[in-house]
Every structure is written in C-alpha cells, then in structure tokens.
Amino acid sequence: MKTFTILLQIAVLFCGTLFAQFEGNALQFDGVNNYVGLGNSSVFNIDSAVTYEVWIKPDTGLSGFIFNKWVNFQEDKQIEYAGDHVYFYLFNVFGGASLVTSSIVPLHQYTHIAATYNGSTAKLYVNGVLDTFKTVIAGVNNSSGNLFIGFNPDRFDVVAPFKGIIDEFRIWNTARSESEIQSTMNQTLNGNESGLVGYWKFDEGTGSTTADQTSNGNDGTISGAIWVPGISSVKDEVVFPKIYSISQNYPNPFNPSTTIQFQVPNFSFVNLKVYDVLGNEVATLVNEEKAAGSYEVSVNAKGLSSGIYFYTINAGNFIETKKMILLK
Secondary structure, eight states, X not given: OOOOEEEEEEEOOOSSEEEOOOOSEEEEEESSSOEEEOOOOGGGSXXXXXXXXXXXXXXXXXXXXXXXXXXXTEEEEEEEEETTXXXXXXXXXXXXXXXXXXXXXXXXXXXXXXXXXXXXXXXXXXXXEEXXXXXXXXXXXXXXXXXXXXXXXXXXXXXXXXXXXXEEEEEESSOOOHHHHHHHTTSXXXXXXXXXXXXXXXXXXXXXXXXXXXXXXXXXXXXXXXXXXXXXXXXXXXXXXOSOEEOOOBSSSBSSEEEEEEEESSSEEEEEEEEETTSOEEEEEEEEEEOSEEEEEEEEOTTSOSEEEEEEEEETTEEEEEEEEEOO
C-alpha cells in the first residue's frame, strides 16, 4: 500500500457562548519559578473519584505544570500543559501514560479544562465538552507530598514551571458529568457546593495568600506569581457544528498537497480513507474518536502517481465520498 504523508491540524469549535463572568483577579506565572503551595491535606487524596477544574491562558507551548503532587520521585497526580495539549496523569492508574487532549488548547486564550476519574474511567473536557477518555485501573497513589499550582519546587525534571495565567482552580471528590461541568464553569461558586473539597478563586488581588473558599481552609501560599485582572472580560462566541459534513478538498486538482476539512457534531469515531479508481485503499487519514468540532487534514501525496482518487468519511451514521485529482 502506498501512503500519504499526513499532517492533522485541529480547530475545535464548541457550542454556545463561553462567557466567563468572574469578577476579581487571577494569578500570572512567569515560567521560571512561580508557584502556589497548597500543602498536603488529606482532602487532596483520591478515594474512588475526583474532578479537577481550572481556567488557563498559556503563554508558551513548552511543558509546564498546571498542578502537581509528588514525593520520592513518584507523581501522585498532575495536569500539565505542553505543545498545545493538556496531559492528565494519576500515578498507579494510567499505566505510565498520560491522558492527552485530542483538541488543541491554544496559546494566549482562556480555555476551561476539567479532568475526571471515577475509579474505572478517566476523562478530559475542553471548554465543557468531552474531549477524550480512557479505561483505567483502580488504586490511586496518595502520598505525603505537597500539592502545588504552577510549579513544584520539590521536583527537578524536564517539566518546567507553567507560563501564563491560571484562574478558578477547583477540586471535587466526585467525578462530575459533562452537564455538571457546563453548569458551573462560567460561574463563581459559594464554596459549600456538594463534593467541592478545594476552591481557589485567586481574587484577593494583593498579598501572598490565596484563600480556599471551602470549609477545609487549605489556603495557598503564593511564591512569585503576580496578581492580574481575571477573566470577566472574556466572551468568546463559538459555533458548534450541527451536522456531519466533509468539504471538497482544496486545491483540486492538486500537486502534491491538498487539504480536507470535516465537521463532527457529537463525540464520534471517525474513519477517513483514500482509495484509487480501482477501489484499492491508498491511505487511512483518520481512524479514531473525535470530540465535536471542525477538523482539517493536510495531505501530501508526493509518493503517488497522477490520477483520480476518492476519499470517504464514515462517522456516526454519516458516510460520504468525494473525488480529488492528483495532477503532476
């Protein structure tokens, strides 16, 4: 089988209006040595379920901890931003591999991230929409290590401090559903919500302490991070695809590169293949689950001969084939 060189570029657009109505402030981290220390309270330990929620505005694609808990060269739990994606990891649960967003989490833009675990399944949500998930084993490691936001000064490894803004960090002792995440992601909380065990609004605007809004009282100690205005002015109008669709490749005819766009209205398994005029499969461009959104596949057919080819998408109950012409 001849193969295409494939570069998958993702632009995911979500339903509705992402309107963060928060008042107050946020914390900006310089990517060097800034962090917030939250201590090692037992409420940070995971029994059978957890949800982490946070708004981030990264300023670099280099790896950086959004939060991390670690001791004796073992990660307890962490969420990391690196290379336009978010990584979620629980020690002993994920088999050494992080759960990674399939969607791009852009630089210089606020994005809401939620990570959940219910004892058998881990999930990542981007802006309130399920992005990816995996079945995992039970048995989370809970150590005496401290929980840090932005950077872990107790560690010395390749993961750098986070550079950018972090706001509204929340920990729940339940695995919240998509609808539950969406219902509160754009709102400040009272701190007494059922299942909420840690909540830092970062609204103080001054000083070196940020208060835990829950009754657990695990206030954070700020080292280096500076106060900046919060995300009350953020209002992103975004459109969610209403139907499955695939566009005609462009340019067409092409030599040797062309682009194919498709849309997915729901979390779906997507299969996109290319065939020659005899019906022989030439390449598989996409063969995986995709969150709702708009996607773009750039294809380089340098190794193929001139002629007519067909590409077919199969997603949900949607199947469509289009013709493209390679002209050398």
